[in-house]
Amino acid sequence: MTQIAQERAxxxxxKAAVQAERLSWMLGITAILGFLYLPIAVLxxxxxxxxxxxxxxxxxxxxxxxxxxxxxxxxxxxxxxxVYVATSATSLxxxxxxxxxxxxxxxxxxxxxxxxxxxxxxIALPGIxxxxxxxxxxxxxxxxxxxxxxxxxxxxxxxxxxxxxVYARLQRLPPSLAEASADLGASGLQxxxxxxxxxxxxxxxxxxxxxxxxxxDEIPVTFFLxxxxxxxxxxxxxxxxxxxxxxxxAIGSLIVLMSAILIFLSVMLLRDKTKxxx
Amino acid sequence: xxxIIETKNLxxxxxxxxxxxxxxxxxxxxxxxxxxxxxxxxxxxxxRMLGGFEEPTQGRIMLAGCDVTDVPPSKRAxxxxxxxxxxxxxxxxxxxxxxxxxxxxxxxxxxxxxxxEALALVGLEDRFDAAPHMLSGGxxxxxxxxxxxxxxxxxxxLDEPLSALDANLREQMQIELKHLHTKVGLTFILVTHDxxxxxxxxxxxxxxxxxxxxxxxxxQDLYENPRTGYVAGFIGNTNLFRSRVETExxxxxxxxxxxxxxxxxxxxSLSGHDALFGFRPEKAALVSNTEQPRQNTLRGTLADVLYHxxxxxxxxxxxxxxxxxxxxxxxxxxxxxxxxxxxxxALNIEPHNIMVLEDEVTG
Numbered sequence: 284m285t286q287i288a289q290e291r292a293x294x295x296x297x298k299a300a301v302q303a304e305r306l307s308w309m310l311g312i313t314a315i316l317g318f319l320y321l322p323i324a325v326l327x328x329x330x331x332x333x334x335x336x337x338x339x340x341x342x343x344x345x346x347x348x349x350x351x352x353x354x355x356x357x358x359x360x361x362x363x364x365x366v367y368v369a370t371s372a373t374s375l376x377x378x379x380x381x382x383x384x385x386x387x388x389x390x391x392x393x394x395x396x397x398x399x400x401x402x403x404x405x406i407a408l409p410g411i412x413x414x415x416x417x418x419x420x421x422x423x424x425x426x427x428x429x430x431x432x433x434x435x436x437x438x439x440x441x442x443x444x445x446x447x448x449v450y451a452r453l454q455r456l457p458p459s460l461a462e463a464s465a466d467l468g469a470s471g472l473q474x475x476x477x478x479x480x481x482x483x484x485x486x487x488x489x490x491x492x493x494x495x496x497x498x499x500d501e502i503p504v505t506f507f508l509x510x511x512x513x514x515x516x517x518x519x520x521x522x523x524x525x526x527x528x529x530x531x532x533a534i535g536s537l538i539v540l541m542s543a544i545l546i547f548l549s550v551m552l553l554r555d556k557t558k559x560x561x
Numbered sequence: 562x563x564x565i566i567e568t569k570n571l572x573x574x575x576x577x578x579x580x581x582x583x584x585x586x587x588x589x590x591x592x593x594x595x596x597x598x599x600x601x602x603x604x605x606x607x608x609r610m611l612g613g614f615e616e617p618t619q620g621r622i623m624l625a626g627c628d629v630t631d632v633p634p635s636k637r638a639x640x641x642x643x644x645x646x647x648x649x650x651x652x653x654x655x656x657x658x659x660x661x662x663x664x665x666x667x668x669x670x671x672x673x674x675x676x677x678e679a680l681a682l683v684g685l686e687d688r689f690d691a692a693p694h695m696l697s698g699g700x701x702x703x704x705x706x707x708x709x710x711x712x713x714x715x716x717x718x719l720d721e722p723l724s725a726l727d728a729n730l731r732e733q734m735q736i737e738l739k740h741l742h743t744k745v746g747l748t749f750i751l752v753t754h755d756x757x758x759x760x761x762x763x764x765x766x767x768x769x770x771x772x773x774x775x776x777x778x779x780x781q782d783l784y785e786n787p788r789t790g791y792v793a794g795f796i797g798n799t800n801l802f803r804s805r806v807e808t809e810x811x812x813x814x815x816x817x818x819x820x821x822x823x824x825x826x827x828x829x830s831l832s833g834h835d836a837l838f839g840f841r842p843e844k845a846a847l848v849s850n851t852e853q854p855r856q857n858t859l860r861g862t863l864a865d866v867l868y869h870x871x872x873x874x875x876x877x878x879x880x881x882x883x884x885x886x887x888x889x890x891x892x893x894x895x896x897x898x899x900x901x902x903x904x905x906x907a908l909n910i911e912p913h914n915i916m917v918l919e920d921e922v923t924g
Contacts, residue, residue, distance in 0.1 A: 383717045459647035462614055465634040467661030467712065477664075481651040 321541055330532035337527065348533040358534065361518035368430055368505075368514055369498040372437035376494050379438070380445030381487060383480065387446070388453040389461070406443035410503030412560075413440055418507040428510040434505040441494040448493075452486035453479075485552075492549045496542070564623075565748050566592040566611065566639075566716050572622035573606050573772075578608040582772035583620070588716070593742050593749045594602040597795070598769035600812065604752045606718060607769075611750065612641045625715055640714040644721045646705040648693040654704045655680065657687035661712045662821040665733050679711040679797040680704070683737075683887055699730045706738075710745055723758060735761050756796050758785065768792050778908040789919045791835045799916070800838040806831045816916075818879050820859050823912040842874065842887040844914035848901075848907045859884075859908045863900050873899060884908070 332344035350559060368546060386392075387399055417436045418428075428430060460482065464474040480487070500516050509517065515538075520530060567587040573580040581603040588594050596604040609615040611622060621630045629637055640661070650656050659676035680686050683703035687801055693701060699919075705812060709717055719829035722738070723731045739762045742749050753759055759766045760780040767777040768791075776788045787793035804815040806828050813824035815838060828836060848858065865876035865884060873896065875886045886908055891898055900906055 297802055457645055457647065459643045460633070460649060462648035463641070463643055463649075463708075464660070464664075466612060466614075466639075467708070468635050468666060469660075469664040470635060473664050477660075478649055482649075 305451045306446040307494075317337045327536045327539065330529060330536045332529055332532075335529060342474075348529045349537075351530055352537075353532050355530070357513070358515075358518060361513045361515045364430055365499055365514050365515040368433050368437065371431075371434045372441060372498040373491050373495045375434060375438040376445045376490055377487065378443045380442050380490075381449055381483075383442070384449035384453055387450050387476075389458075403443045405440045408440075410440065410501065414504040414507030416444050416459050417504070421508070426489065428508055430509065430512050430514075432508040433505050433512075433514070436508045437501060440504060441497060442493050445487075445490045448486045448490035449483055452483045456482055488549060488552050492545060496545070523550075562591075563590040564588070565592075565625055566750075567623040567758040568607075568611070569621045569623070569721045571607070571610060571622065573610060573615060573620050574618045575746065579772050581610065581617075581878045584772075584774060585769065586592055586767070588701070588748060588750060590748055591746055593739070593751070593764045595751045595753060595763035595801070596769055597753060597756060597766050598758040599754055599795075603772035606752075608641075608750065609660045611716070613637050614641075638715040639718055640709040640712055640852065641718040641720065642705050642722045644724060646693075647724075648704055648708075650693055650700055651692060652686065652694065653690050653692055654700075657693065657704055658708045658711050659807050659858065661764055665712075666887075675711055675920075676707075679707040682710070683707045690704075692817045698726050699734065702726065702734060706741065708875075710741075710747060714747065716748045716750060719749060721752055721754070723753070724755075733759070734923065738762055760796065766796075768795060777835065787916065787918065790839065791916055793839050793916060795860065798842050798885060800845075800886075801837060801918070803835060803837055805835050806833065808832050814873050817859055819882050820879075822859070822910060822915070824856055825854050825912045825915040825917060827917045831917070837920050839916045839918055840910055840914050841916075842885045845884075845886045845908045846912045847875070847886065847888050848909045857910055861906055861908070863904050865902060865904050865907045866896075866899060868896065875899070875906070876907065 328341070330348055331344050331346070332341040333345045334341070379485055381443055382430055383402065387395065392398075413436060417432070417439070418425075421428065456479070461474055464478045465471075469477065496534070501514075502516050502520060505514050505517055513521070515534070519534060522528065522531060562794070564587045567585075569585050571581055571584045575827060584603075584607060596607060598604045606615055606731075610617050613632060614628070616899065617630060623629070624638065634641075642735050648654075649660065652660065655673070655676050659672040660680050662672045662675055663669075677686060677689060680689060683706055685700060685703050685707070688700065688704075691700075693704070696704065702725075705722070724732050726734060735758055738749075738751075742762075751758075752760065754848075758782075765777060766783050768775045768783065770791060776783060776792045778786075781814055783792060783796050787796060787799070790799075793799040794801065802817045804817060806824055807814050813829055813832060815822050815828070816825045816837075825838075828838075841908060845859075859877075859879060861877040861879040861884070863875060864878040867874040867876070870890075872887050873892055877884050877886060888899070890896060
């Protein structure tokens with residue numbers, strides 16, 4: 284009797300242990316996700332709150348704050364300034380960064396190692412240092428503080444992002460591909476556009492997206508280099524000094540939505556059609 | 562026959578290391594030439610210089626009578642099949658083949674027609690739209706071939722094209738490559754470290770070592786008359802031994818690890834000198850050991866028997882060295898007709914089957 288009971292009893296605690304382990308895993312994962320996304324959820328939720336105060340429970344649901352945004356010219360200007368800056372800075376870094384990465388990968392020149400490290404340095408420098416030094420430089424050469432100055436400032440810091448990503452991808456590309464292309468009669472430019480670029484496409488798009496995001500919410504460099512024009516993060520920051528408003532929550536929610544769309548787009552674009560599906 | 566490609570004193574140095582050392586060779590139009598040698602012998606570097614991927618340190622390359630030494634690969638009328646095939650992963654098999662035609666500005670319809678034709682030539686007409694990763698190793702190899710021949714190059718360069726394939730497929734591709742060569746009538750220059758590959762496919766084999774050509778000739782010529790011990794050992798198997806040529810009672814005699822053998826005629830002039838000798842495993846015959854001592858016989862102990870189907874390879878211990886001998890297995894007695902491991906055996910070697918080889922510093 285006791286023997287049977289024992290035999291039955293052993294598998295049961297084991298099952299329970301497995302379940303307990305699974306439960307603790309689930310709890311852990313939930314905690315991490317909560318840590319990451321709870322603040323954003325709060326932001327989005329309060330953007331629909333009728334009351335100005337950020338207290339729970341909410342007093343009611345409204346779209347008023349979004350309507351207010353639509354009529355806030357300053358904010359709309361700041362948003363488009365940010366889009367302008369981020370787009371230009373990203374294009375600029377890609378135009379300089381991709382050829383630089385190819386040069387690093389394919390051409391041997393004296394001081395190559397040093398060049399590589401120097402290109403990577405700006406990403407390690409605090410933005411405030413980049414900002415101040417560029418401010419001094421621009422003042423010295425008489426370049427007006429403007430959104431264009433911000434673009435140049437962002438591009439210097441972001442170059443490292445593009446060069447590292449694209450260079451890493453190029454390193455994985457067999458050199459025989461470019462040789463085969465040349466062997467088949469292609470010029471250097473044809474090889475670049477028809478062989479190299481299609482094969483580093485995902486790295487270029489990925490690093491471009493990252494550069495765009497980093498530029499879009501950049502404050503320190505922008506702070507020093509912008510003239511009268513405001514970018515969106517700068518506008519939000521200056522409004523915040525007058526207190527947290529539900530309007531800010533609404534902008535924040537819109538930015539979250541925009542990021543989600545960007546992420547979705549990049550996932551769609553980066554889907555590798557050449558990889559076998561298993 | 563006209564010379565299609567020629568090198569004159571071609572040299573490639575990497576710092577202090579000489580990869581290719583003063584090589585002059587010429588290849589006839591339509592020839593299938595193989596550069597054979599172990600890794601690091603300079604064969605690939607030589608091929609890459611012919612393709613324009615490496616710049617020679619010294620020397621010239623002539624293609625169809627024109628100096629192309631300084632012409633970039635894109636402007637040279639030669640095409641290369643790369644060791645890793647170098648298929649463009651983002652293009653279909655058909656587009657890979659058509660790439661070289663497209664860059665030259667050919668009309669799209671014509672490009673497609675010609676690529677289909679080239680794929681058909683290698684038996685892949687139905688895989689036109691397949692992506693490279695959907696193809697098997699052998700199929701990728703064929704696409705690479707089709708891509709290289711579709712432009713009708715003056716010379717087709719093949720850099721170890723079969724090394725990535727498994728043994729069965731490799732044998733099959735050797736035959737196909739040979740057929741393709743006959744069918745398209747192009748000049749093929751192939752690089753390999755596999756002597757079987759070289760012997761099966763080529764009209765002429767060029768054996769290389771340390772950046773230099775050791776010997777060049779038809780496969781049969783190289784097998785039967787290797788110039789040096791190195792060639793004899795690299796192409797097929799050879800039992801090598803060193804001996805002084807001595808004259809006894811008007812006859813030339815050599816000794817193989819203490820056992821006397823009649824010297825081959827070719828060594829008559831070497832009387833009084835040391836020389837390197839060798840014989841092929843299939844050129845020795847097993848004789849019954851119980852017979853009376855006879856001429857041209859080596860005695861030893863059977864150390865191992867390797868069964869090869871129609872024949873067996875016997876490893877014979879001669880004391881300081883082990884020799885290998887291939888003997889046919891008779892249909893009647895089978896393997897049981899062979900001596901047992903540990904038995905004393907005697908090998909008969911006729912003097913005309915002994916090769917006199919040039920000495921070479923080994924290392």
